[in-house]
Amino acid sequence: MSIPPETVSPPPGLSPLEAGDPASIGPYRVVGRIGAGGMGVVYGAQDVYGLCVAVKTVHADFARESRFRETFAREVEMLARANGVSTARLHASDTGAEVPWLAFDYVPGRDLRAHVREFGPLEGGMLHAFALGMAEGLAALHAAGIAHRDIKPGNVILSPDGPKIVDFGIAVEIGTERSADASASYGTPGWTAPERYSGASADPSADVFAWGGLVVLAATGRQPFGSGAAAELARRVREGEFDATGVPEDLLGLVEAALSVDPEQRPSSEELVRALLPAPEAGPEGQPGRPQTTADSLRRMLRDYWRGVDDAGHDPARWATAVGVVSAAGLGASALGSGVMGSGAVGSVGAAGTGAAAGAGTGAGTTGAAAPAAAGSGTATAGGSAAGTANGGLLSGIATSKAGLTGAGVLAVAGLTAGGFVVYNQVSENPSETVAAAAGILEESQGFTARVTRSFSPAHAEEVAERTGTPVDQVVEDSLVEEEYLYSAADQTFLIRGAAMGPDSTAVANHRGELYVYAQGEEDAWPLPERTEPDPSVSPDSVGLTLVTEPLRQLAASGETEAGEGQEGVYTGPTVLGLLDEGAFVETEALARVELDEEGAPLRAEYTTEQREVRIDFEEGDTGVPMEDPQSWALDNGLYWDVVHAPICGSIVSGWPAQQEWDVQASSWDMDCDRAMDIAGVVEDSSGQEDRVAFLFGRFSRGTTRAIDETVACGDGWNLDAGEEPDPGENVAPLSDCRPITNFTEPTEASPEFYDADILPVVLIDFQPRD
Template identity: 45%
Template sequence: MPPQPDAAPPPLPPELAPLLPTDPVTIGPFRVIGRLGSGGMGAVYGALDAEHRCVAVKVIHAEHVRRPEYRELFAREAELVSRIDAECTPRFLGADPNAPEPWLATEFVPGRTLQQHVREFGPLDEAALRAFAAGTAEALAAIHAAGVVHLDVKPGNIMLAPDGPKVLDFGIARAIGDTTDKNVYGTPGWAAPERLDRQPGTPAADMFAWGGLIVFAATGRSPFGTGTSAELLERVRAGDCDLTGVPEELMELVARALSTDPEARPTAVEAFHTVLALDTVAADAIEEPGEDAAAIHRKRLRALLHRVWTGFDAAGHRPELWMALGTAAGGVGVAAGGAAALATQGTAGGGAAAGSGKLVGTASAAGGGASWGAGAGTLTKSATVTAAGTGLSGKAMLTVAAGATAAAVAGGWLVGRAVTDQPLLPFTDPEPSATAALAPSPEEDEKEGQEVRFRNLTLWFPEDWTVHVIEDIEFVGFGPDHEGREIVDDWIAAHPPGNPGCAEVDWNHWEWPAALVECPHIRILGPGGITYGGAVYEPITEEPDAGLFAPSQNPLPCIPGIDAYEADPASFPGQSPLVEELAPVGDRSALYREYLTPCGNPDGRDPELLYYTQRSWFLPESQILIVDEYGIEDIDAILADGEFASRSEED
């Protein structure tokens, strides 16, 4: 019986956050069900394919779609991910980097990240740890054999799925040998010491992080402890790690992996084979006549996971809930807005077409991940100040016939391998082929726009932006602890055109006067704003709970044009960031964070606080803080394109 008009909607699965009014209903051939996560560059959605299978689909934020450099990065990620085949990575399903709104799809991986599992249940036992070490090493070996380096291996990017560990998130992966990007990406305490000196990423950098993973999985703590980013980086450079609690059988391998000398670290293949050999049952797996070594090792890994990988559930994931939501939203498969026709015999359609078809040869749901994790499901839509936006549309796509094993390109669509009983095997070639490296990026164009210098950072804003340089402002907090501690400092506000509300703002007030909510802008602050810009005028620091810019004793009205949410008090992250990672500002790496920020309901109907997302980039060494409360178009690219003065100029 069809659903009644007044029927309650199906419950939202715990791994999904609700869709925003601006979110797409379909992406390519997929029906969007909910949000899995979001970061500085893009968002990841949970979706269903034409066969009702759960899929993770990544897209670029709308404000980045028009910039060629972001499309190039996205296309590179899709090309790199399409090369990889392993037991312990999500299967690549396809991508359309040339679509009006580019997208990339992998299988959805249910479960908890290693970070979440250790927080909820503690370290892994010895048998599970051995399987975890073998599985993650196998994944990295396959990644490296495909000519790729991951460069962001950390507990938050490893999913403990019911069928084994999965290495996720290739957002900053690079081709082996790629020297075109000198920026340092990664997470403090997990990025290898040579990366901190801006050396190109190599497989040895991933193995450094692998060693840290094993310590974390075995003990529940990072090998380099806790502290500020500067403290963690100092310990990494010095090799000051704590391996107490690592099982003796893994100690020597882990110690080598965490060496400050990249040449001393084991390769992923060596680590995989060494750990696998520790399991005598797996080592005795039956070999078929004529099987090569790669197939035998993969069979042994499967046997090990089947025998000891127990007690890891899907963390509440139920595919039937996704299907119920898809049905409630109007059906699953290729919707009218998707305009994608799927071939059924491995042929490619030549453009958008009507109708529907069948995606042949894909696997049952088991892959994909996101930065918010299960906690994102605690946010529920409460009030939307304004709602606007467009959906994403797809293109004709190529379908892989069952039994296909090679990636192909047709009609702009990159197609992943089909699932077979004998998938492509890694490790058959110890060295990446000469074709593995990507072509270098084109030379940068001469910078255009308004040149603005703040402290040691120069940025170029578009000519039609308005930039306010506010000089000699007195920064001070309120209360007895702040009396007589004024800091006279400058700050900058910049906003794109088409914002008449900005004309009413008195920019001499550095804190958050109510008039500012009508003016979408970014703020660039120095020591004054950093010292008094935190909650209740406390300092902004590198500590996770001290990064929210909120220099006020009371929340302001919610910002027009920004979606506001209620939060479940039982699972609300408080002042902890939703996202915390490194992001490029010029040739340096800023601490990029996203926080839920409280605001008052603008219509006064609900006395409870609402929340929206605040983004910030913190450069403690330069004493610069950039804050974006509005999702300003192009700001990520403006910051990445900035330039810092040389050390001699700074001195």
């Protein structure tokens, strides 16, 4: 029995099941979708013991071709040999089923790029553990005779247990000649070794080349060859123009050798492992310790240094709950029994990699000694496939198999990872895959700027005109909203300039995971406007890159994407559009028209809903977009913007004539919470910190302004005239905000008690009275 769409709300990291999706695959109960591609679907599922797995399936149409089925069986056989601590491992498979499938662990976490963007580069022992983990994973693959060929950030998951290599979609036997290699042209520019551009056969040294790039990104937050068009990245790779500045000295030599243009100059993965292994632990009384395997040493390093890596919201209990709901609804019948997913048996994979019947729908598939039983007993936590959460991390997992694409008539495919797969000098014939790849290009880019215009649709404008008596043209003009989207991967910032948060707003930003909202203000106004709380539908996650990429991915996933007739690079179809409208985040069904350039990157996107027409024109793509605090940008453009929502870091107690508790708001992008609370502590009580404080000429007639650390000016309440008694009934005087100062000068003889400085009209910290 199949599950109707939207019957069950899936856990984070999974999308809802769709009509026709199976309730179970082999011994696994299906929970939701991890992703889908032109060749099949990857599901999130659980076994009877609650183990979370990812199950990759293949469309029956492709499975009918014997050549494809043989390719799939060969892929399964290769994966069964992979047995590293840091490699994804196979659990079970049935290559003989009507719809072939294979199952891996689901590894929770973010891919390398998403982790570095959110938490910053790895350092010290943790970086060393990462480098060793990646080398160990490659060495395990290479020892098993496998060349991965698509080592890149999206195929490396940082899980709580350590880094994991995933996605073996274009892996081949080492030494496979290009003439026999259906996926020889696949790879990701900037991560593909230079010799692959000239037709070299599959070789482990290409994986080692990518290892060097991974360590550069992990250590610095930068891609070794930067970003840009595929042709430019290929040129830099071939000419060895990489930037490893910032990689620690103890790793730099290995990284530079790995990134050598000449594959003969690169170390092998085993040599990397030997160079990175820590010294063995000493035995009792200084005696030599017992010999340790590479796996033992790696696990010790992970135990000692692997810190600060979460599961990106993954919760097996949520999966179990979802499965329970499905069962309660009577939808848990085995798909194998009904003939949907299999032939009534769970096949096993032996050394030859061929499927074999194992009983009447009850047997557990195995993959030989290298993999645990599908029933879940004895499953090693170190192995697995991967899929990050949709918001906490980009989808990454077992991509649809690329090995049989040529025979299937498809020349390019976007995988389930964020960036998809780029094929050199080829164009996808599958509209859905092409649109998904376009979304990946945006997600993997350095940044972009886009001009956004939206107004009432003609039909809705006519309804409003009839109701209000206003001419239709005037209704459309009055509804027009113009915005600018700016995205910078380096700054981890998505900024919207415009009235996205309502008619009085000027900008909204997600900066390093925090939400900031701005409104039009006046430079000399004081006190500042009170903090406003955004609509509950608005969060940092709803002000982000997904505003641009999710409609593209929904279009690709709709199954109804069509290429524009007679219009090259134009794709149309249904989607779901999310946008910020009058200060709320709303999602609605829309018809999409997307135009791509010659390299597959978006040029413009148009969406029509019942009420809106939205157009996004991409002005600059894959470029380092300069980002600055919107307050500073506004001043440079003759404007003044108030910060009406920003992170609250804590509170202090201060005030006159009575004490008041104040929330401390870090209003500037340059003011983190630790610094904000440090300065606020001086405002609250400067006793013992007099060396940090200097009195300035006050900005207000009854106020005192103090410079703190000669860099920040803060107001700290009101002064009373000599002899004046405070009014007990008077409200507590507001604390002034804190702003940056320049040109700090010593007191003069005319004013020996006061220092002087220029106070800039940018708010660093604001104090909001706590109710």
